[in-house]
Amino acid sequence: MARVQHDDGTVVERFHATSGRVTGWMAMVLAAVVVVAGVAYADDGFPLWVAAAALLVGVLAWAAMLRPALWVTTEHLVMRNLAETVHVRLAAVEEMAVRQVLVVRAADRRWVSTVVGRTWRKALTSRHRPGGLATDAALAPTEGMHYADFVEDRLHDLVDKARSREGVRPGSREHLALPDAVRREPAMVPIVLVVGSVLLLLVSFFL
Template sequence: MGEERPERFAPTSGRVMGLLGLTLSLGVVGIGLVDRDGIADWVIAACALIALLFWAAMLRPRVSLVGDDLVLRNMLETVTIPLAAVEELAVRQLLAVRAGDRRYVSPALGKSRRALRRPAGGAAARAGRTPTSPDRVHDVDYADFVENRIRQRMEDARAARGIRPSSQEQVALASEVRRSPAWPEVVGVLVLSAALVVTLVF
């Protein structure tokens, strides 16, 4: 399984609002940099910070399957979880995963409240249609498809390692979870926050 190509799943929400917010915020920054007398420096710094937050919160998050790992790219960090270590997985308004005694979430995959009231696992989800299919279906069907795909890969990974669910081996494997800070976003937030404070004070 480690030789398989990565599977990257499209986010189920936030893209349109994220792109709109990013575009508007960067537009104000651009105008402010061109017309130095028209927009205050603190407004430019605030809009730059808001643009970065739109990117980090709504556009950066993504769920992927890379080799034998589930990769959750979130706002300010990337979490890599061995699939065989996942004990519980649920897709509600967020994707929630439990490995060992820790719970990990991702906003990249989820269902709306309205979708949660519908019966789960429609025929389209079982057929494996994706957002690029000509006959695209409701987001809830795509979320069900991704959840089923992750569960399948979890079972395959456990079988390959000879690990039984809820066993000591599975609990021990949770120690291999890796968390990597999203340094460009972290540094950007710190720098722009400092710039906003400086422009407000001076």
Template sequence: MTQPSPDPAVERFHATNGRFSGYVGLGCAVLVLALAINSWHAEYAPAAAVAAVLGALLVWAALLRPAVWISGDDLVLRSMFHTDHVPLAAITQVAVGQVLAVVANGRRYTSPVIGYSVRQTVKARRARGDQPVPTASDTYQVFVQERIEHLAAERRELGGGAADRAARRTFAWPEIAAGAGLVVVLVVAVLV
């Protein structure tokens, strides 16, 4: 007989922006690193190599690390240097503009993973009077907003006191330490 999985169900929402730019940025950082290694005996090469690695870390943290998913009773918003676990039952408002924003227990949490581009925002403002309100079948952003609202309402109906539970924030200490360490090494490489 099989045992039920102890892991809660996970529903991931894919990013609507930034991934292509992130991969291009990583490619550029690798190119600069390769050029610095190739000319290692030049005066600027060690500083350029450290700057390339720092750039790759920042590109990864800003454009590729952020994610949004639902895990059990929490909406998880992973940002550059921290992750917020927001109880679904505590969510009272969800909005998608250029970023996803949720309000829970009076606090606002945002994620750049789900959002409209500037072009989409301007186009929607121009056509606002003529067009019907977009639905989940029209845009992925509306689907994500409605899905989070639905799951939050469902969790509130189930009760259990989860609405009173505070959101939990964890920091990405490896990324923070690596960034701080690389900045120190870059300063030393430039000054020496």
């Protein structure tokens, strides 16, 4: 029987985003300029709906491009996305691959993180990782190694080690029956900001 592990939330490793950050910051800066202009020139006839639309774009840019994050704790892979944070028990991961996004299968569902990914061309030509534990050389990026390759190897290594600690074999009945395989937490702050921005935009059309 698999042993239940206690996760104290200690971060083992964080992975940086491979794309979208520059675009996200540019969108936020542009949105902020338009919002400030809307407030400054409101009495001069600046359209309120334009400022409200810019605010919505800025919020969406932050929530979709800058907020997402990916890290690993003692026992979980944590994927922070636009509307929720998903905690996937490492030992319960059934399949995992980095394509244009990171795709993880656990608890009979697919979970996606946009933090790490490959270009469409790179995703078509990327190698498939063989089964078994990753070698020590795969635990750190080497010269010329694509960062997505490093992330994929590192995550597979952490998953393999978690399975060994739990005493489960991939695809076994015990593996598929691991309790608390996935925990989801709604992201209230971005949800409230997006909804509030949409409502403000709708109201602005009638002012």
